Amino acid sequence: MNTATPQAKALDLDELLHQHGLRNTPQRQLIYRIVSSSAQHLSAVHVQHQLETLMPGISLPTVYATLELFADLGIVRKMAMIDGVMLYDTGQQRPHAHMVCRNCGRIFDLDIPPVNSDDVTAAMNQGFRVDSGDLVLHGLCSDCRAKANS
Structure with missing residues (x-):
């Protein structure tokens, strides 16, 4: 923190x-x-x-x-x-991934690394040097899912 x-x-x-x-x-x-x-x-x-x-x-x-x-x-x-x-x-100070709701557009932090060492190794094996990376998951947030189910 x-x-x-x-x-x-x-x-x-x-x-x-x-x-x-x-x-x-x-x-x-x-x-x-x-x-x-x-x-x-x-x-x-x-x-x-x-x-x-x-x-x-x-x-x-x-x-x-x-x-x-x-x-x-x-x-x-x-x-x-x-x-x-x-x-x-x-x-x-706290690298994280993101979740984006496709309905309301809100963005939520997900407390997992956006890129892990396996991802970097796989890229290096292809001759690519990784400077940074992002993981963005798209779907429905709990509020929008609840509205859709009601």
Whole structure:
């Protein structure tokens, strides 16, 4: 379980950006705070909507660029959905798989590794070097199943 305070997380973000020769701008701080404090996986559009009251005028391209930078640095994980939308979360401290309800679209964390060593070995045997991997299971959540059965 991650017990880091928001201040400690902000210091880690500042240090990581500095190590890569990047500044920790107010926009980056707010975007990180929104993604890291959310229990849900967020799209860039959702992040921008939350930013509108805190930082009016921040553009969607700025949000996308910041989230992509964070993904490149390993600060956030990104997950492509079937409809092409990219979602972001900070599940790095606890790698996990995901379950997506095909009816309501909600995403749930599944506390199993997204990739296991057998998967990596199989890929290596094919000459592929694995950098990361995601496991996304699609189906019906318990709420939607209950509604369908009633």
